[in-house]
Amino acid sequence: MESNRQLNQALSANNAGLRLVYIPAAGEAVRFFRDAAGHTTEQQAAAFNAYVERNAYLRSRRGLFTERNMGRTPWNIQGDLHQAQEFLLPALKTHCITITADIINFTNMLNGSWGRQYFSPNTFNNTASVGLTPALYPPAQGKAGCPVYHFADPGTPYSINYFGSRYQMQLGVRYTF
DSSP: OOHHHHHHHHHHTSSOOOOOOEEOOGGGGGGGBOOBTTBOHHHHHHHHHHHHHHSHHHHHTTTEEOOTTOSOOOOOOOOOEEEEEEEEOTTSTTOEEEEEEEEETHHHHHOTTSSOOEEOSOSSOOGGGGTEEESSOTTOOSGGGOOOEEEOOOSOSSEEOHHHHSOEEEEEEEEEO
């Protein structure tokens, strides 16, 4: 029994675990796949290799295990704009009205491809986010005890949150006395 597996199952509330993933060298990728409907083992390995080559981090880990917290989404850049104007009320010496205008994610207002918010659609280290679905479940494994998968290219291991990437405007009025 693995000591970390029980804790990982308890935290993720499933049987997926949170282990680091081995990224096979290009020549050995074929042994990690099994024929699937419409796709041969070789086609899946070629698609997986192409996917790994498009990702700089995965490409750097060929023949190695991934490192904890190292596969990241692109950097989120968001610039907000806030303007406030205070007006004193002469008849009431200590009273004032403040009008505010905010543009949240101002960078996206300037250019639609700026200010994008990226996220990973899973909250645990799940192979599904990178297109891998187990073909054989433990204890059944492939040759030499290697896990065997089917691969469907997800495009990227992260998504763009289009709602969160939009700019937003708000106006405010505050009366201070």
